[in-house]
Amino acid sequence: MKARAPALTRRGLLGAFAATAVTAAPTYANAVGFLRGAGDVRRLSMHNARTGESMNTIYWIEGEYIRDAMNEISFFFRDWRRNEVKPIDNRTLDIIAATHNLVDAREPFLLLSGYRSPATNAALRSRSGGVARNSLHLKGQAADLRLSSRSVSQVARAAASCGAGGVGKYSGSNFTHVDCGQVRSWGR
16 A cells, blocks of 8 residues: 655645745834734744854744744743743743834844743842842743844834833843833833
């Protein structure tokens, strides 16, 4: 008996095509629509400043998160000091992807801090007053990001326009904090 080739499904075809797919950058006016599912593909392009690793991955296709990509992202966002991994909240990833599209940058985001273990957060807190005791980094719900081609204010404005979480400007340290917590903003 001759084996039959598996049928090519629409999802399989989309997955195969995803590596070459180009997504339209939403404007500030429709950033919230992007977060609600407008668009067929969501991608993260990042470089981890602490580990030297880079990632350019599609993590969402047609309303579904891709499990393998989400696992790769969680590892990429790990607490590098303790090599601990925690799942990263998909809402934070959506805000990051939308922000990247809104600033229309070709370069990847530089990830300065993703998940933080309680021990790492406590150590950082002992050295800096800017580290929250109950930081959303502890829950895998926050990221500190930088783009060399855009100012902290430009990145923060784009992230805030999503209306989907917290945005902190740390101009003195040249990074923007984004999280999927309550809508709020701070910093200069």
